Amino acid sequence: MRISTVLSSTLALLVLSVPGLRAEDEGKGDEDKPQEIKIELTDADKAALEEIRKLGGTTLEVAQNDNRVEVSYHLADKAAETVKNDHLKPLQGRTFIYSLNARGTGIDDDGLKNIAGTTGLVRLHLEKTKITDKGLPHLAKLENLEYLNVYGTEVTNEGIQAVAALKKLKKLYIWQTKVDIEGVKKLKAARPDLVIVPDYVREKVLAALEAKRKVEDTKVAVEETKVAAAAAAKKAEEAVKAAPVAKAKSDEAAKKAAEAQKAADDKKDDEALKKAAAAAKKAADEGKKAADAAAKAVTDTKKAADDATKKAADAVKAAEEAAKAVQ
Numbered sequence: 001m002r003i004s005t006v007l008s009s010t011l012a013l014l015v016l017s018v019p020g021l022r023a024e025d026e027g028k029g030d031e032d033k034p035q036e037i038k039i040e041l042t043d044a045d046k047a048a049l050e051e052i053r054k055l056g057g058t059t060l061e062v063a064q065n066d067n068r069v070e071v072s073y074h075l076a077d078k079a080a081e082t083v084k085n086d087h088l089k090p091l092q093g094r095t096f097i098y099s100l101n102a103r104g105t106g107i108d109d110d111g112l113k114n115i116a117g118t119t120g121l122v123r124l125h126l127e128k129t130k131i132t133d134k135g136l137p138h139l140a141k142l143e144n145l146e147y148l149n150v151y152g153t154e155v156t157n158e159g160i161q162a163v164a165a166l167k168k169l170k171k172l173y174i175w176q177t178k179v180d181i182e183g184v185k186k187l188k189a190a191r192p193d194l195v196i197v198p199d200y201v202r203e204k205v206l207a208a209l210e211a212k213r214k215v216e217d218t219k220v221a222v223e224e225t226k227v228a229a230a231a232a233a234k235k236a237e238e239a240v241k242a243a244p245v246a247k248a249k250s251d252e253a254a255k256k257a258a259e260a261q262k263a264a265d266d267k268k269d270d271e272a273l274k275k276a277a278a279a280a281k282k283a284a285d286e287g288k289k290a291a292d293a294a295a296k297a298v299t300d301t302k303k304a305a306d307d308a309t310k311k312a313a314d315a316v317k318a319a320e321e322a323a324k325a326v327q
Contacts, residue, residue: 037066037068048091052087056082062099068096068097073087084111087105088111098122100121100123103126121145128153139163150174161183173197218315222315
């Protein structure tokens with residue numbers, strides 16, 4: 001198999017042939033042109049691809065200008081049961097293979113030996129397979145690997161460190177594995193440039209920042225509550241002061257009502273006096289009702305202020321405890 005990279009030089013030739021063109025303009029736009037990758041497959045390469053298809057895999061060229069091959073087994077019927085380690089044998093030494101998707105298949109650690117020499121691999125999906133820590137060292141020679149997904153496997157903190165040697169690796173997915181924050185911390189120390197998903201170290205930092213923000217927000221809310229509570233307390237005090245006045249007015253109205261009623265009784269035929277007595281009694285009743293309402297308002301307002309202050313204090317305490325928990 002021979003791999004050749006064909007780059008268009010037409011623009012560069014035109015630039016050189018145009019008199020008076022500024023030197024700084026030469027070659028502008030070349031970097032935007034897509035690189036064409038042309039692979040000349042040998043008979044053995046073609047036979048390997050045919051074998052992959054016979055085994056239930058699919059093969060697809062990367063793009064119109066890139067005929068490297070993407071191999072997928074994850075869509076095979078009952079892939080977890082039917083796709084085994086031998087399905088990877090046709091990939092041995094085939095450096096034109098760009099990606100392999102073995103998601104949800106029955107491939108295990110021994111199967112990864114079959115792709116140890118597939119050095120052209122850029123993307124590798126091993127999620128929900130049977131691989132463990134023992135299989136990852138077989139990937140050591142995949143010098144072009146940029147993407148690795150081991151989601152839902154038995155990989156641990158110790159085993160995942162093997163990927164640090166993959167210098168071109170950019171993204172690593174470790175959802176639902178046995179890798180925890182300690183494993184991520186160690187791997188990031190060796191490869192700070194590597195994007196790890198999920199990044200437990202980063203998530204902890206963000207959680208701490210969020211908890212701190214909530215503490216600050218809660219403190220602001222507490223201060224606002226204190227102001228509101230102070231205002232409520234002031235109204236309660238005013239209501240307390242107003243209550244005796246309201247009661248005195250109520251008592252005075254009741255007294256006048258009684259006097260008016262007595263006068264009406266003494267002059268039963270005086271209709272005007274009767275109406276005055278009735279009006280006085282009504283005023284007395286309304287005055288008493290207002291006095292009772294004022295007394296209740298005092299109690300309710302004081303209770304609401306006390307409750308608000310207690311809730312605010314509890315909120316601050318809870319927020320501070322949450323912040324400590326993520327530090």
